[in-house]
Structures are given as C-alpha cells and as structure tokens.
Amino acid sequence: MPVTPLAMADAIRVLSIDAVHKARSGHQGMPMGMADAATALWTKVLKYDASQPLWPDRDRFVLSAGHGSMLLYSLLHLSGFKAMTMAEIEQFRQWGSKTPGHPEYGHTPGVETTTGPLGQGIATSVGMAMAERALAARFGDELVDHRTWVIAGDGCLMEGVSHEAIHLAGRLKLAKLTVLFDNNDVTIDGAATIAETGDQVMRFKAAGWAVKAIDGNDAGQVRRALAWARRQDRPSMIACKTVIDFRAGPKAGDPHGHGYSLFDAEIAEARATMGWTAPPFVIPDEIAKAWRAAGRRGARPRKAWERRLAAHPKRVEFERAMRGDLPDDAFDALAAHIDKLAAAPADNATRAWSGAALETLIPAIPEMIGGSADLTGSNNTLTKGMSVFDAPDYAGRYVHYGVREHGMAAAMNGMALHGGVIPYSGTFLCFADYSRAAIRIGALMGIRVIHVMTHDSIGLGEDGPTHQPVEHLAALRAIPNLNVFRPADGVETAECWEAALHHRETPSLIALSRQKTAAVRRAAADRNLSAHGAYELAAAEGEAKVTLFASGTEVAIAVAAREALQADGIGTRVVSTPCWELFDAQDLSYRLETIGGSPVRIAVEAGVRQGWERFIGEDGGFVGMHGFGASAPAERLYREFNITAEAVADLAKARLRA
Ligand SMILES: Cc1ncc(C[n+]2csc(CCOP(=O)(O)OP(=O)(O)O)c2C)c(N)n1
Numbered sequence: 001m002p003v004t005p006l007a008m009a010d011a012i013r014v015l016s017i018d019a020v021h022k023a024r025s026g027h028q029g030m031p032m033g034m035a036d037a038a039t040a041l042w043t044k045v046l047k048y049d050a051s052q053p054l055w056p057d058r059d060r061f062v063l064s065a066g067h068g069s070m071l072l073y074s075l076l077h078l079s080g081f082k083a084m085t086m087a088e089i090e091q092f093r094q095w096g097s098k099t100p101g102h103p104e105y106g107h108t109p110g111v112e113t114t115t116g117p118l119g120q121g122i123a124t125s126v127g128m129a130m131a132e133r134a135l136a137a138r139f140g141d142e143l144v145d146h147r148t149w150v151i152a153g154d155g156c157l158m159e160g161v162s163h164e165a166i167h168l169a170g171r172l173k174l175a176k177l178t179v180l181f182d183n184n185d186v187t188i189d190g191a192a193t194i195a196e197t198g199d200q201v202m203r204f205k206a207a208g209w210a211v212k213a214i215d216g217n218d219a220g221q222v223r224r225a226l227a228w229a230r231r232q233d234r235p236s237m238i239a240c241k242t243v244i245d246f247r248a249g250p251k252a253g254d255p256h257g258h259g260y261s262l263f264d265a266e267i268a269e270a271r272a273t274m275g276w277t278a279p280p281f282v283i284p285d286e287i288a289k290a291w292r293a294a295g296r297r298g299a300r301p302r303k304a305w306e307r308r309l310a311a312h313p314k315r316v317e318f319e320r321a322m323r324g325d326l327p328d329d330a331f332d333a334l335a336a337h338i339d340k341l342a343a344a345p346a347d348n349a350t351r352a353w354s355g356a357a358l359e360t361l362i363p364a365i366p367e368m369i370g371g372s373a374d375l376t377g378s379n380n381t382l383t384k385g386m387s388v389f390d391a392p393d394y395a396g397r398y399v400h401y402g403v404r405e406h407g408m409a410a411a412m413n414g415m416a417l418h419g420g421v422i423p424y425s426g427t428f429l430c431f432a433d434y435s436r437a438a439i440r441i442g443a444l445m446g447i448r449v450i451h452v453m454t455h456d457s458i459g460l461g462e463d464g465p466t467h468q469p470v471e472h473l474a475a476l477r478a479i480p481n482l483n484v485f486r487p488a489d490g491v492e493t494a495e496c497w498e499a500a501l502h503h504r505e506t507p508s509l510i511a512l513s514r515q516k517t518a519a520v521r522r523a524a525a526d527r528n529l530s531a532h533g534a535y536e537l538a539a540a541e542g543e544a545k546v547t548l549f550a551s552g553t554e555v556a557i558a559v560a561a562r563e564a565l566q567a568d569g570i571g572t573r574v575v576s577t578p579c580w581e582l583f584d585a586q587d588l589s590y591r592l593e594t595i596g597g598s599p600v601r602i603a604v605e606a607g608v609r610q611g612w613e614r615f616i617g618e619d620g621g622f623v624g625m626h627g628f629g630a631s632a633p634a635e636r637l638y639r640e641f642n643i644t645a646e647a648v649a650d651l652a653k654a655r656l657r658a
C-alpha cells in the first residue's frame with residue numbers, strides 16, 4: 001500500500017470504524033471527516049514526542065468534539081504513544097480500558113483535557129494558550145514556546161461557552177491558538193441548518209480572529225492553512241469543510257452519519273472505497289512505520305529543549321512551577337497574618353479577609369494568576385501592585401475575563417491543565433450556575449483551580465433574590481471532588497486559602513460574604529483547624545445539651561446563640577463547618593467526636609437545609625432559608641427570614657422542652 005497522506009488518514013478512518021463496530025457504540029462520522037486535517041496536523045506541524053507525552057514545551061492538542069474520541073485514540077496509537085496499544089483500541093468504551101467513550105484527562109496518556117460536554121474543550125484551550133503566554137513571559141521563549149491546536153465541531157460552536165471563549169481569546173490576541181472547525185454541516189438531529197444560520201467565519205472575524213475557509217478533506221489545503229495559521233498575529237480559525245463519514249462509500253455525507261451507523265455491509269463498502277484489505281485492527285506495516293516516524297519528529301526539538309533547560313538559570317524555578325510544588329516560603333506571610341488576627345481579632349466581610357490573605361499569597365507564589373468576571377472590586381481578587389495580563393508582553397498576573405463566568409471557569413481549567421500556573425478568579429456565588437459545567441469537569445479532572453465566589457447569601461442585601469444564592473452551597477457540595485469552603489472570619493478565610501492551595505487534585509470554591517461579620521476565632525491555634533473541614537469552635541460549659549453547627553457568617557450567629565443559652569445555664573457547643581468535603585476525609589473517630597452526642601442538634605446556614613442531616617440527623621433543628629430571598633438591607637433580611645441568635649436559642653430551648 002503506497003504511503004500517502006490519504007492512506008495515513010484512511011488508517012484513522014478504518015480504526016474508528018472497527019472500534020465503533022466492535023463496541024457497537026461510539027462515533028465514526030467525525031473521525032472519518034477530520035482524519036485528513038488531523039493527519040496533516042499530527043504528521044507535519046504538531047510539536048510533540050510520542051515517547052514523552054508530558055514534555056512541557058509540547059504543543060497542546062484539544063479534541064473539543066470529544067464524541068470523536070476515536071480520532072484522538074487513533075492518533076495516539078498510530079503515532080506511537082506507548083499506552084495506546086491496539087488492544088486498547090479493541091477495548092474501545094469497555095470497562096477499565098484507556099479508551100473510554102469520551103477522552104478523559106489523567107486516564108489516558110496524551111489526552112490533554114477531558115472533553116465531551118460540547119464547548120468545554122475550545123473554552124479550556126483558551127486557558128492553555130493563556131498559560132503558555134504567562135510562562136513565556138516569566139521564563140522566556142527558550143523554555144516556553146508552543147502552540148495550542150483545537151478541533152471543534154458545529155456543536156461546540158453552537159454552545160454559548162464558545163462565544164465567551166472566542167471573544168476572550170480574540171481580546172487577548174492569543175496568536176498561538178488555532179481552531180480547526182469541522183465544518184461538516186451535520187449534528188445529531190441531521191443537517192446543521194435545521195438549527196443554524198450563523199456564519200462562523202464572520203463570527204470569529206468579529207471576535208478578532210484570523211480566519212480561513214478550506215476544503216478539510218484536501219491534505220494540501222490543510223497543510224497550507226496550518227502554515228498560514230502559524231504566521232498570524234492573532235488567534236486563527238480554519239473552517240474545514242469536510243464530509244462526515246468521508247470515504248465510507250454511499251454513506252459518506254449522510255446527515256445521520258454522526259454516530260454508530262456503519263454495519264457489516266457498509267463497512268465492506270467503506271473498506272472497498274479506501275482499498276483497505278488488511279483485517280480489522282491491523283495497520284499495514286509501511287503505513288504504521290510512517291506514522292511512528294511522525295510521532296518521533298519531536299524527539300530532536302525535545303532533546304534540544306532539554307539541553308536549554310539544563311543550562312538555564314531559571315531551571316530549578318521552572319521545574320518547581322511545572323511540578324506544581326509551592327515555594328518553600330509560600331505561607332510564611334499568611335501565617336504571620338493569621339497570628340496577627342488571632343492576637344487582635346477584627347470584624348470584617350470574609351471577602352475582605354480573602355483580599356487580605358491574597359495580599360500575602362500573591363507576592364509569595366509567583367505562579368498564581370487571578371482574575372474576575374467583571375466584579376474585581378466586589379470579589380477582592382486584585383491585590384496591590386498586581387498588573388493586568390494582556391498582549392503584548394503577558395507579564396501581568398490579573399485577567400479581566402469580562403462578564404464570562406463559564407468561559408472564565410473553563411479557561412482556568414485549561415491554565416491548570418497546562419501546568420506552571422495556579423489560576424483563581426472571582427464572581428458572585430449565585431453565578432456559579434453559569435460556570436457549573438466547567439467547575440464540574442475541573443472536579444472530574446482533579447486539577448487545582450480556585451473559584452472565589454463572594455456575595456454568598458441573603459447577606460448581600462439589596463440586590464435581592466436574583467443575586468442571593470440559596471440552593472447553591474447544597475448544589476456545589478453535591479459535586480464530587482470539589483472542596484466547597486465557606487469560612488467564618490479572617491482566620492478561617494486565611495486557613496481555607498492555605499488548604500485550597502495545598503489540594504493539587506481537587507478544585508476549590510471559596511464562598512465569601514459581602515457583609516461584615518464578627519471574628520469567631522479569638523485565640524491562636526497550633527494548626528489549620530479549617531483544614532479538618534469541621535471542628536469544635538467553642539466547647540460547652542458544663543454538660544453539652546445543645547450543639548450548634550454553622551458555616552460562614554452564620555457561625556457568628558451560632559456563637560451569639562451559645563452565649564444566650566449558656567447564660568440560661570444550657571451547656572452549648574459550637575461546631576464550625578468550613579468545608580464538608582475535608583470533614584469527610586477525617587477519620588471516623590474525629591468525625592463522631594466533632595458531631596458529638598448532644599440531645600439537641602441545630603444547624604444554622606443562610607441556605608437550604610439539604611445535606612445538613614449529616615450533622616444534625618433527620619430530626620435535627622434547622623435555621624436557614626426555605627425559599628428565595630428578597631431585596632432589602634441585610635440585617636432586615638436576617639430578621640425577616642428568622643436567621644438570628646434569638647431564633648436559634650428559642651429553637652434549642654423548645655427542643656429541650658419537647
Ligand atoms: C453540552 C452537550 N450537549 C449535548 C451533547 C450531545 N451531543 C454529542 S455530539 C452532538 C452533536 C454535535 O454535533 P457536531 O459537533 O457537529 O458533531 P458531528 O455530528 O459533526 O460529529 C450532541 C448534541 C453533548 N455531548 N454535550
């Protein structure tokens with residue numbers, strides 16, 4: 001079989017057909033259509049070394065159209081990624097395989113990000129390109145000089161998050177980001193035109209991108225377009241007109257060819273069209289060799305890069321940042337800040353305490369890159385002396401994401417995945433709904449991303465119920481592998497920041513108050529108490545008849561209620577619960593001891609009750625929200641919704657009488 005670009009792309013097509021047919025599920029349509037473009041990219045342009053999937057200066061490749069996972073698995077197998085054996089391809093979509101239905105980061109070497117929820121990949125790739133620029137500014141082009149390539153389909157570009165992403169990338173002039181749009185005019189329901197009249201070329205142009213439209217099944221055109229993309233001074237989009245199920249015989253171009261739709265007869269026709277005579281899961285030697293040679297192209301530049309790194313004055317610092325290790329003195333200034341607060345407790349909004357914690361962290365941890373979705377002043381995310389991340393030098397560490405919560409969260413995922421930077425950014429807690437899909441996938445991937453979410457309850461006051469989170473804490477606590485922090489005061493806020501930064505494989509969300517709240521930690525502790533997730537803040541005087549559990553600003557309410565109850569001779573403990581997930585990680589004896597055995601247990605939180613049973617039991621008392629909030633000053637709202645120390649004390653007494 002002659003080794004031509006077409007035959008090399010046919011190898012992807014045949015593998016995709018065979019794997020999908022064997023699994024009796026999956027998607028061969030897109031891999032067949034984009035095989036030619038992907039082959040041009042992976043054999044001629046993409047900088048990678050299949051033997052070293054984690055080489056830091058490799059180009060990043062993002063398959064945003066994650067349903068086309070067989071395209072990526074084929075590329076990894078053919079180019080020689082060791083983990084992607086033919087046996088894995090044969091186990092496509094099966095239990096325990098390296099070839100799950102959609103690409104999963106951390107599961108399959110060579111997969112740079114988890115994709116599948118359409119739009120996430122392209123939005124994540126923007127963060128990768130941002131991280132590349134930030135590191136190049138810090139360490140220089142000789143260590144950091146690579147590109148980010150994305151394949152996105154109609155579906156990714158229909159999703160709203162793509163709008164946020166392409167405008168952010170356009171504004172930031174991320175010239176090393178290129179999107180190959182699989183312009184095949186087909187989605188699941190049929191021809192894309194049943195739901196689309198937009199012109200993607202015009203749309204990207206309007207967002208500040210360089211754009212080119214080509215025949216994506218013509219290898220020569222693709223190669224020229226890829227070379228063109230590298231010369232642009234802004235992000236580039238190549239609209240690749242392709243035929244779904246290309247070279248599948250009569251089925252090629254079928255508007256219903258998105259998923260598993262080629263069966264024995266159709267597969268025979270496709271193989272005949274391609275002149276492919278090898279049995280299933282066999283690649284003819286000469287084609288396999290050519291592909292493996294392509295996968296070795298990067299070995300030489302990789303070795304040259306390693307020599308540059310070895311001699312580089314910033315080598316140790318670069319390696320530390322890329323490993324994700326924090327500087328040795330990362331928390332020295334934070335510890336001093338905590339000591340000062342314990343010695344002289346002060347009342348303030350926890351968002352202000354977060355700003356104070358960041359004042360100590362930003363100078364100490366140079367890889368932290370902050371930002372906000374247009375709420376900088378409200379989120380307290382910008383510290384003194386921080387400059388803005390922007391073209392042309394990208395040396396700033398603060399990103400103005402614009403009003404783009406979803407795109408921001410996805411970009412942060414991309415930054416964390418790229419490595420070498422630690423992203424954090426702010427918005428209001430209520431708008432976690434907008435970014436939830438990206439928060440979830442960050443949790444699934446297990447990466448260090450820190451979401452600062454202020455205005456965390458009815459305590460934000462006058463903006464009213466549209467802005468007042470009620471169910472959000474419960475909804476966020478439901479996401480596996482997401483640490484949801486809700487600190488009570490200055491000390492806890494600093495402790496939560498420290499804990500968040502320590503967790504490399506779990507994203508964090510720090511919920512913070514708009515309104516001032518009383519200091520509850522009034523003595524020095526010998527360790528980070530918040531890192532236990534929940535802890536006894538105040539013991540009972542005498543026998544503990546009542547235990548009050550609370551988070552955030554309601555801890556101060558619980559403390560005041562305890563004082564009232566103790567004054568009446570009722571022994572009362574207070575347990576602060578800044579992070580339920582970290583509490584889960586404590587051993588059983590600590591958890592049982594912290595929850596305790598008081599006859600009356602009451603939770604106080606200005607949110608819904610859902611989930612609190614774990615602390616108070618099914619028959620516990622709850623002081624919190626039972627519906628949406630309202631527009632009024634915060635103090636009035638707490639009174640009207642009956643979230644007060646008196647209400648807590650009254651409930652405790654009523655329960656003790658019952
Ligand atoms: C957020 C989201 N919504 C819906 C889906 C289900 N889905 C998977 S692929 C697809 C159609 C995508 O169309 P396109 O990107 O054009 O892919 P093609 O059919 O061309 O392969 C849909 C709706 C999804 N994966 N993610």
Ligand SMILES: [Mg+2]
Pocket residue numbers: 153154155182183184185186187192
């Ligand atoms: Mg399509």
